[in-house]
């Protein structure tokens with residue numbers, strides 16, 4: 489079983505810098521790392537690349553040949569990669585024995601929240617090569633300086649989580665720059681906990697320019713709150729403490745921590761982790777379309793005892809019509 493990260497996020501959010509920093513950090517603690525560049529628009533790579541999509545297809549060639557812009561070109565490249573997944577599988581083969589994999593993806597957000605090509609690529613790799621991958625979704629901390637942009641970042645995180653159905657960690661990147669953006673409307677915990685967005689609505693309401701969007705903003709915030717899935721951690725590339733913390737989350741999220749447990753890991757389809765004060769909490773989200781079986785409940789109990797919170801998240805219809813099992817427990 490091979491573990492790794494799918495590094496995604498909007499353009500310029502710091503994906504390539506993260507892959508470089510994380511690979512150096514993991515190497516320092518003794519893990520073999522392979523960074524896979526799947527962004528055909530990545531011209532200057534700061535890391536040593538184990539596999540490079542440019543050996544298969546170049547964005548520039550696609551744009552010239554098919555008269556496409558950069559966005560259409562990237563969709564084409566991902567479709568092409570999906571069709572030629574054998575190429576990627578064969579390139580990954582030498583690393584799947586003992587390496588940790590970091591996938592550096594393009595920054596076009598529709599690829600992760602709308603189109604199916606990237607999701608299919610990831611699913612195929614996971615099945616064929618028995619990979620355990622976690623999505624690291626980077627969002628520039630700059631968005632916290634504007635409550636309206638922050639709401640859109642939350643919606644993007646939510647739709648990406650639901651679309652990819654991977655263990656998922658949202659990260660506010662470039663947190664070292666946050667003070668340079670001026671005084672934030674709320675302290676940082678507010679932005680990372682994503683608990684009560686009514687404060688955000690109230691803040692937006694103070695600005696007369698937002699008056700006509702009041703109802704829309706309220707309803708968008710309610711969507712994020714109703715799902716209750718999004719929370720965020722923060723990260724700065726030069727901060728080793730953040731990297732250590734993130735690594736802890738990652739090992740939990742892709743089940744590295746329970747790799748020795750029985751084969752029941754396949755039951756989990758989505759997972760969220762959260763840090764509150766000094767305790768680390770873990771939320772396991774079991775996306776089910778039916779009432780959990782006895783065996784699944786048993787798994788939940790065991791995870792609760794060992795790692796923290798486990799929570800059943802079921803299909804909306806089922807949740808409304810029957811009693812939701814939503815139990816939480818403190819980490820031991």
Ligand SMILES: Nc1nc2c(ncn2[C@@H]2O[C@H](COP(=O)(O)OP(=O)(O)OP(=O)(O)O)[C@@H](O)[C@H]2O)c(=O)[nH]1
Pocket residue numbers: 497498499500501502503504505506527530594595661662663664665723724725726
């Ligand atoms: N201060 C600071 N700058 C960062 C950090 N992470 C990334 N950057 C800078 O942000 C810029 C964009 O970083 P990239 O790593 O190229 O971002 P990307 O998401 O790969 O960009 P695309 O490939 O265009 O989607 C670069 O100038 C980085 O040096 C960070 O943690 N702190």
